[in-house]
Amino acid sequence: MFNRRKNKLMKGTHANLSKGFITGSEKTDWHNNALWFLRAKRDMQRDTIPDWEKLRATAAAIKDHTLSRLPEYLQRFEENAIKNGIQVHWAWDDAELREITASILRENNAKSVVKSKSMLTEECGLNPYLEKEGFDVVDTDLGERIVQLRKEHPSHIVVPAIHLKKEEVSDTFHEKMNTEKGNSDPDYLASAAREALRKDFMRADAAITGVNFGVAESGTVVVCTNEGNADMGVHSKKTVIHCMGMEKLVPGYKELAVFTRLLARSATGQPVTVFTSHYRKPRPETTEHIIIVNNKRTDIFEDPEFRQAMRCIRCGACMNTCPVYRRSGGHSYHHTVPGPIGSVLAPFYGKEKNKDLPFASTLCGSCNNVCPVKIDLAGLLYRWRQKLTDETSPDLSKKIGMDIGSKILKSRTTYSLATRAFRWVPGSVLQSGLNPWNVTAKNGHKERIFPDVPGESFREWYKKNQE
Amino acid sequence: MTVGLFVPCYIDQLYPKVGRDTLEVLEKAGCKVVFLQDPLCCGQPMANSGYESKTRDFEKPFLKVLPEVDYLVTPSASCSYHLSHHLLKPFVAAEELAKVKELTEFLHDIIGPDKIHASFPYRVGLHLSCHGLRGLNLGTPSELKVPYYSKIEKVLAAVDGLDLVVPSKADECCGFGGSFAVFESAVSVKMGCDKMKTMSGAEVSYVAATDMSCLMHLEGVFRAEESTMKVMHIAEILNAGA
Numbered sequence: 001m002f003n004r005r006k007n008k009l010m011k012g013t014h015a016n017l018s019k020g021f022i023t024g025s026e027k028t029d030w031h032n033n034a035l036w037f038l039r040a041k042r043d044m045q046r047d048t049i050p051d052w053e054k055l056r057a058t059a060a061a062i063k064d065h066t067l068s069r070l071p072e073y074l075q076r077f078e079e080n081a082i083k084n085g086i087q088v089h090w091a092w093d094d095a096e097l098r099e100i101t102a103s104i105l106r107e108n109n110a111k112s113v114v115k116s117k118s119m120l121t122e123e124c125g126l127n128p129y130l131e132k133e134g135f136d137v138v139d140t141d142l143g144e145r146i147v148q149l150r151k152e153h154p155s156h157i158v159v160p161a162i163h164l165k166k167e168e169v170s171d172t173f174h175e176k177m178n179t180e181k182g183n184s185d186p187d188y189l190a191s192a193a194r195e196a197l198r199k200d201f202m203r204a205d206a207a208i209t210g211v212n213f214g215v216a217e218s219g220t221v222v223v224c225t226n227e228g229n230a231d232m233g234v235h236s237k238k239t240v241i242h243c244m245g246m247e248k249l250v251p252g253y254k255e256l257a258v259f260t261r262l263l264a265r266s267a268t269g270q271p272v273t274v275f276t277s278h279y280r281k282p283r284p285e286t287t288e289h290i291i292i293v294n295n296k297r298t299d300i301f302e303d304p305e306f307r308q309a310m311r312c313i314r315c316g317a318c319m320n321t322c323p324v325y326r327r328s329g330g331h332s333y334h335h336t337v338p339g340p341i342g343s344v345l346a347p348f349y350g351k352e353k354n355k356d357l358p359f360a361s362t363l364c365g366s367c368n369n370v371c372p373v374k375i376d377l378a379g380l381l382y383r384w385r386q387k388l389t390d391e392t393s394p395d396l397s398k399k400i401g402m403d404i405g406s407k408i409l410k411s412r413t414t415y416s417l418a419t420r421a422f423r424w425v426p427g428s429v430l431q432s433g434l435n436p437w438n439v440t441a442k443n444g445h446k447e448r449i450f451p452d453v454p455g456e457s458f459r460e461w462y463k464k465n466q467e
Numbered sequence: 468m469t470v471g472l473f474v475p476c477y478i479d480q481l482y483p484k485v486g487r488d489t490l491e492v493l494e495k496a497g498c499k500v501v502f503l504q505d506p507l508c509c510g511q512p513m514a515n516s517g518y519e520s521k522t523r524d525f526e527k528p529f530l531k532v533l534p535e536v537d538y539l540v541t542p543s544a545s546c547s548y549h550l551s552h553h554l555l556k557p558f559v560a561a562e563e564l565a566k567v568k569e570l571t572e573f574l575h576d577i578i579g580p581d582k583i584h585a586s587f588p589y590r591v592g593l594h595l596s597c598h599g600l601r602g603l604n605l606g607t608p609s610e611l612k613v614p615y616y617s618k619i620e621k622v623l624a625a626v627d628g629l630d631l632v633v634p635s636k637a638d639e640c641c642g643f644g645g646s647f648a649v650f651e652s653a654v655s656v657k658m659g660c661d662k663m664k665t666m667s668g669a670e671v672s673y674v675a676a677t678d679m680s681c682l683m684h685l686e687g688v689f690r691a692e693e694s695t696m697k698v699m700h701i702a703e704i705l706n707a708g709a
């Protein structure tokens with residue numbers, strides 16, 4: 001199943017996959033509006049905080065500070081967590097995270113796991129691995145449960161099933177959980193899922209959570225959820241594992257407060273998530289573990305240009321605002337984290353296979369402005385474009401076009417020859433399918449037409465009239 | 468005041484009227500305008516496509532003229548942004564770089580916002596092109612919590628009869644994005660169509676912007692969809708009917 005899922009992810013480029021999302025379904029407008037709704041709610045929450053921009057600047061500065069002393073803070077975090085009775089593990093990459101998790105489960109005789117929201121375990125392919133190893137894994141975040149039942153991948157990091165309409169969820173639940181056929185009332189579906197999940201919570205032997213923040217001064221992990229599902233797992237299981245990316249650290253509680261004010265407001269336009277759970281000490285007779293994961297984060301950390309991407313708190317605001325993401329859907333990005341930040345991170349996980357992603361943007365910069373930690377996303381995408389063009393196999397037609405274009409535009413002689421020739425090309429040709437500017441739908445409907453070329457250029461006019 | 472006028476390649480070829488109107492607006496503003504023959508392109512089409520390396524030497528003609536003029540003005544926010552943030556940045560000190568101005572920015576900051584009189588008695592929808600808005604700070608982007616201002620609206624305020632509308636999502640990208648328009652044509656066209664819908668919903672006759680590249684894309688979509696809306700560069704409005 002792991003391989004199948006991987007293949008699904010790699011099929012096609014963003015341009016092709018988004019075409020499918022746009023033309024193959026009427027969902028685009030609906031998807032666009034659903035995400036814009038989150039952006040609008042975010043704007044409303046922003047307006048409740050007079051010093052919003054200062055808060056963002058502070059958050060960015062705190063993250064930069066923490067990253068500049070990351071080894072020190074990681075060490076302090078580990079020491080404090082151990083003092084609290086938590087076992088700390090270090091995973092260099094995705095494989096180590098999977099293996100450490102499985103061995104903890106085996107040591108504790110755990111066969112089944114309830115898991116709360118974690119994009120990190122998604123990134124590391126934990127579910128398929130555990131299933132292959134014979135464990136039973138249930139995602140307990142409602143959105144993640146839906147995509148898990150459908151054997152899909154989250155299409156968004158905060159709202160994983162945002163690509164699905166309630167009718168599709170209804171069909172899936174009918175098929176997998178035997179809910180009433182055709183009943184797509186969201187309350188009905190949510191309570192059916194909740195009921196099934198309650199049984200999973202009772203049955204499971206262990207709980208796994210993601211981590212939003214790790215507080216170095218106390219060794220605490222902080223998990224933000226709206227459904228309380230992390231708490232239900234952590235508070236009822238004898239074996240608890242928190243999986244944390246190493247960039248999640250903040251120095252102390254004072255700094256944490258800056259981020260809890262920003263996270264939910266930026267993500268879903270809520271003043272705060274319904275649950276902000278602090279896990280510090282294991283309950284009696286419980287073993288609690290934190291796995292600190294690298295998985296390429298040191299590569300990003302060591303790159304002076306891209307280090308700022310490590311500030312990301314995975315709020316998803318850059319996706320909600322992105323005009324391309326909203327219309328093309330998260331799966332078109334064929335990487336665990338989609339949207340602007342996903343396209344910045346993806347090439348670190350494979351330049352060749354992800355080289356299209358930094359180009360799946362108009363560089364409009366809206367993401368930069370919503371990002372609570374002020375990552376220059378558009379600037380980093382621009383940098384990737386240069387690097388990937390140098391470091392991956394070229395798209396020949398594009399390369400030739402750019403070669404010719406730059407030669408023409410470099411000298412007045414070639415420019416005037418080329419543009420004179422251009423003026424000879426009949427409009428019927430310029431407005432035909434030979435010109436890639438013109439777009440025609442499958443049904444023959446024209447969607448974009450090249451402009452009529454005027455009789456003389458500005459330069460020609462200037463020569464005649466002004467010189 | 469001597470102003471060097473840079474007319475970007477695609478305006479030269481496809482929208483010469485925008486070049487002429489810019490020239491005349493600058494002259495109306497009392498500038499001595501020198502049309503810059505040598506710079507042909509800022510290099511943005513290549514650089515945004517990942518081929519910045521192919522624009523080496525593109526800076527040379529700009530570097531040559533910059534010391535000779537008080538300002539270097541261009542009717543394209545994205546070209547101006549590319550010049551000041553990428554192409555010329557490694558070569559030029561900040562105060563020299565500040566001489567590079569997009570047209571409305573120049574009129575607003577240097578000439579004074581109410582100095583250009585024109586007459587354009589139509590309902591016009593403003594599209595806030597991304598590079599002008601978020602790159603050159605021509606106004607308040609909808610994402611930020613900063614006091615509202617708009618250099619474009621101020622400059623257009625002196626146009627007689629103009630019924631200027633800033634529709635909802637006026638600062639959502641139109642979908643042009645340089646070579647994105649071609650390589651990601653499905654999303655690009657969809658974004659253009661959505662922009663068309665908000666504009667026609669606002670019942671405007673014209674859509675105006677600081678960038679002809681956005682407008683070329685929108686014009687292409689309007690035409691395919693047989694919309695009656697026309698596109699118009701800010702310079703064309705500022706030089707209308709006067």
Ligand code: SF4
Nearest residue numbers: 312313315316318371
């Ligand atoms: S890059 Fe910024 S906006 Fe995007 S998910 Fe990360 S923190 Fe949120």
